[in-house]
Amino acid sequence: MRYVMVQIPNTPSSASPAPRSVPTSADVARLAGVSRATVSYVLNNTSAVRISEATRRRVREAAEELGYVPHAAARSLRAGHSRMVLMPAPTVPVGPLYSQFINDLQWALGRLDYTVVQFGTVGLRGDEAARAWAELRPVAVLAPGAELGPQGVAVLKRAGARAVVTLGPDGVEGAHALLMDHDSVGHCAGTHLYARGRRRIGVVVPEEPGLEVFSRPRLDGVRQALRDTDATVTELPLAHEERAAAELAARWRQSGLDAVFAYNDEYAMLLMRALQDEGVRVPEDAAVIGADDLMLGRLLRPRLSTVRIDLPSGRDLAELVDRAVRDPGAEPETHKVLGASVVHRDST
Amino acid sequence: MRYVMVQIPNTPSSASPAPRSVPTSADVARLAGVSRATVSYVLNNTSAVRISEATRRRVREAAEELGYVPHAAARSLRAGHSRMVLMPAPTVPVGPLYSQFINDLQWALGRLDYTVVQFGTVGLRGDEAARAWAELRPVAVLAPGAELGPQGVAVLKRAGARAVVTLGPDGVEGAHALLMDHDSVGHCAGTHLYARGRRRIGVVVPEEPGLEVFSRPRLDGVRQALRDTDATVTELPLAHEERAAAELAARWRQSGLDAVFAYNDEYAMLLMRALQDEGVRVPEDAAVIGADDLMLGRLLRPRLSTVRIDLPSGRDLAELVDRAVRDPGAEPETHKVLGASVVHRDST
DNA sequence: TTGAAAGCGCTACCAA
DNA sequence: TTGGTAGCGCTTTCAA
Numbered sequence: 190m191r192y193v194m195v196q197i198p199n200t201p202s203s204a205s206p207a208p209r210s211v212p213t214s215a216d217v218a219r220l221a222g223v224s225r226a227t228v229s230y231v232l233n234n235t236s237a238v239r240i241s242e243a244t245r246r247r248v249r250e251a252a253e254e255l256g257y258v259p260h261a262a263a264r265s266l267r268a269g270h271s272r273m274v275l276m277p278a279p280t281v282p283v284g285p286l287y288s289q290f291i292n293d294l295q296w297a298l299g300r301l302d303y304t305v306v307q308f309g310t311v312g313l314r315g316d317e318a319a320r321a322w323a324e325l326r327p328v329a330v331l332a333p334g335a336e337l338g339p340q341g342v343a344v345l346k347r348a349g350a351r352a353v354v355t356l357g358p359d360g361v362e363g364a365h366a367l368l369m370d371h372d373s374v375g376h377c378a379g380t381h382l383y384a385r386g387r388r389r390i391g392v393v394v395p396e397e398p399g400l401e402v403f404s405r406p407r408l409d410g411v412r413q414a415l416r417d418t419d420a421t422v423t424e425l426p427l428a429h430e431e432r433a434a435a436e437l438a439a440r441w442r443q444s445g446l447d448a449v450f451a452y453n454d455e456y457a458m459l460l461m462r463a464l465q466d467e468g469v470r471v472p473e474d475a476a477v478i479g480a481d482d483l484m485l486g487r488l489l490r491p492r493l494s495t496v497r498i499d500l501p502s503g504r505d506l507a508e509l510v511d512r513a514v515r516d517p518g519a520e521p522e523t524h525k526v527l528g529a530s531v532v533h534r535d536s537t
Numbered sequence: 538m539r540y541v542m543v544q545i546p547n548t549p550s551s552a553s554p555a556p557r558s559v560p561t562s563a564d565v566a567r568l569a570g571v572s573r574a575t576v577s578y579v580l581n582n583t584s585a586v587r588i589s590e591a592t593r594r595r596v597r598e599a600a601e602e603l604g605y606v607p608h609a610a611a612r613s614l615r616a617g618h619s620r621m622v623l624m625p626a627p628t629v630p631v632g633p634l635y636s637q638f639i640n641d642l643q644w645a646l647g648r649l650d651y652t653v654v655q656f657g658t659v660g661l662r663g664d665e666a667a668r669a670w671a672e673l674r675p676v677a678v679l680a681p682g683a684e685l686g687p688q689g690v691a692v693l694k695r696a697g698a699r700a701v702v703t704l705g706p707d708g709v710e711g712a713h714a715l716l717m718d719h720d721s722v723g724h725c726a727g728t729h730l731y732a733r734g735r736r737r738i739g740v741v742v743p744e745e746p747g748l749e750v751f752s753r754p755r756l757d758g759v760r761q762a763l764r765d766t767d768a769t770v771t772e773l774p775l776a777h778e779e780r781a782a783a784e785l786a787a788r789w790r791q792s793g794l795d796a797v798f799a800y801n802d803e804y805a806m807l808l809m810r811a812l813q814d815e816g817v818r819v820p821e822d823a824a825v826i827g828a829d830d831l832m833l834g835r836l837l838r839p840r841l842s843t844v845r846i847d848l849p850s851g852r853d854l855a856e857l858v859d860r861a862v863r864d865p866g867a868e869p870e871t872h873k874v875l876g877a878s879v880v881h882r883d884s885t
Numbered sequence: 886t887t888g889a890a891a892g893c894g895c896t897a898c899c900a901a
Numbered sequence: 902t903t904g905g906t907a908g909c910g911c912t913t914t915c916a917a
Binding site for chain 3: 223
Binding site: 256259260285289299308312430455458462484485487 | 559560604606607608609610611613614619626627628629630631632633636637639640643644646647652653654655656657659660668669671672673674691692695696697777778779803806807810832833835836
């Protein structure tokens with residue numbers, strides 16, 4: 190069902206006034222009877238210049254009266270630089286964990302007097318995207334490494350970006366890297382399941398597009414953890430719907446698996462329910478572990494074991510950015526920032 | 538536990554080259570041996586002017602060689618306008634529904650050649666925020682009405698915004714409004730519970746800050762639906778944690794309630810589990826209904842009834858924006874765009 | 886204490 | 902077919 194917009198008649202009172210043109214500092218100067226320079230001094234509290242209190246007041250009042258707002262583009266054009274930190278807007282719905290991280294980061298960068306802008310990257314990819322971002326002349330760019338090859342980094346730097354930081358599994362030549370290596374998540378899960386005596390281990394790989402960047406490393410992490418053991422690892426493609434889960438559950442017994450790392454808690458809940466409906470006992474016949482430590486996992490019966498993920502604090506990242514901006518010549522830093530630890534509950 | 542960033546030594550190979558200055562169109566012109574005007578013509582494919590193919594190639598190669606990227610601020614300063622549509626970045630984690638809506642919207646606006654920018658609004662509020670946005674001279678602004686009084690709308694319009702659209706429960710004088718009136722969600726739930734024979738109805742109100750904009754109207758909607766009936770409505774503050782839910786459940790019997798609208802599915806799941814743990818039968822002793830129609834609600838037993846919410850299509854909104862931009866003098870439009878319908882499952 | 890003016894990078898008008 | 906140049910709004914140096 191698609192909802193259709195229905196217009197509601199407005200009160201006719203709100204007829205918009207004739208759109209005057211946007212007031213500039215020259216307008217303010219004229220109204221206050223001073224020069225544009227003086228306006229600039231007053232409104233920016235330039236300390237190097239002393240302006241009489243009377244003039245200040247006149248300027249302020251004029252600005253107020255006209256509703257003057259400075260023009261950011263003109264300002265940064267003149268200044269030759271901006272304080273804009275650019276991030277691509279997330280394209281997949283992002284969990285509470287990452288949301289919180291972004292928020293902290295914005296706040297922390299705000300404290301350092303940067304302005305965070307999330308840029309909608311639709312359609313264009315790779316170097317196209319880098320070009321589009323470069324046009325904005327941001328002072329720093331934070332982006333998933335996958336969206337940004339070495340080329341892209343070069344373009345951004347040539348366009349004056351003093352810091353480029355990649356987030357994600359891999360770093361990129363020339364850029365700082367926050368390695369969020371989801372290997373460790375899988376590794377944790379695999380180790381845990383093995384320690385619980387499981388040997389035939391399935392790993393859910395979501396079929397939804399855009400999740401590969403996380404799901405691949407998680408799978409690899411499990412493989413890594415179980416290399417040189419007697420355990421086997423089986424890839425289990427799964428779409429995020431009940432029917433798909435039911436089908437997977439129906440094939441469970443014949444698969445001979447005894448445990449599954451379900452990519453994350455959402456898929457884990459989906460699968461666990463399907464298994465239970467199929468009569469497969471959890472954890473006896475099938476151990477199930479998710480990831481992300483969602484509140485909801487605790488509400489299931491059995492309570493869902495999970496891999497808890499720790500992201501770096503927004504403050505730390507903000508400081509990295511600031512450091513990089515202040516000293517753009519410095520060696521790119523690489524940080525491993527993704528912590529993973531098992532929260533053992535009842536499903537494993 | 539806070540995760541601490543640990544630096545990993547880099548290969549010394551990646552010493553960054555001396556940061557040359559950013560190439561401008563003048564540099565391209567110089568290298569190609571033409572004027573800046575010609576560069577502009579070529580790179581913008583200006584159709585009003587005919588440039589020889591040889592010159593075109595020289596210019597393109599020069600631009601390529603220098604890694605030239607045009608300067609968006611300079612361009613829009615010169616043009617006197619931009620195609621930037623500004624939205625505040627969401628500050629609370631936002632569900633898959635709204636995420637999808639934002640994505641569609643970005644895509645649709647992209648198709649119409651607008652650039653969507655989400656602006657981190659941290660700390661500053663009300664008119665402060667409007668000022669900050671106005672500095673960017675966006676052609677249109679989409680914002681939750683709550684963040685934007687009539688003052689804010691006026692500021693933005695004076696700064697040249699040709700369309701201001703508020704999203705949320707209330708419209709704002711002078712702006713277009715997409716009324717996302719969560720009343721209707723509550724109304725739906727209330728009506729449904731009443732029809733199922735319930736008379737003493739609780740309504741969960743999350744204690745988490747930032748959710749009031751949704752929770753108040755939802756509560757009011759329930760009240761509205763049950764006005765002039767023999768049913769009572771009781772407000773139930775609840776934090777998003779197990780302990781809080783357990784406490785609420787412990788008080789359930791003595792409260793005399795026989796149904797609850799739990800704000801959304803997440804709170805509903807939390808509360809339903811707590812009620813069951815307390816021995817309260819769902820739906821016999823307590824009917825529970827959520828909202829948002831999350832996949833996970835179907836996995837519980839009993840399956841969770843819910844209010845499904847329909848947002849407008851991103852395309853519709855994009856077209857509204859485009860229309861408003863093209864004809865800024867037009868009467869502001871007001872649309873009711875939030876559809877709500879009950880999905881009846883087993884918990885009510 | 887204030888003003889005049891240059892110039893940031895770009896496009897578009899007019900002239901050659 | 903191409904070039905010269907004015908000017909978008911702002912800050913800042915230099916002069917008055």
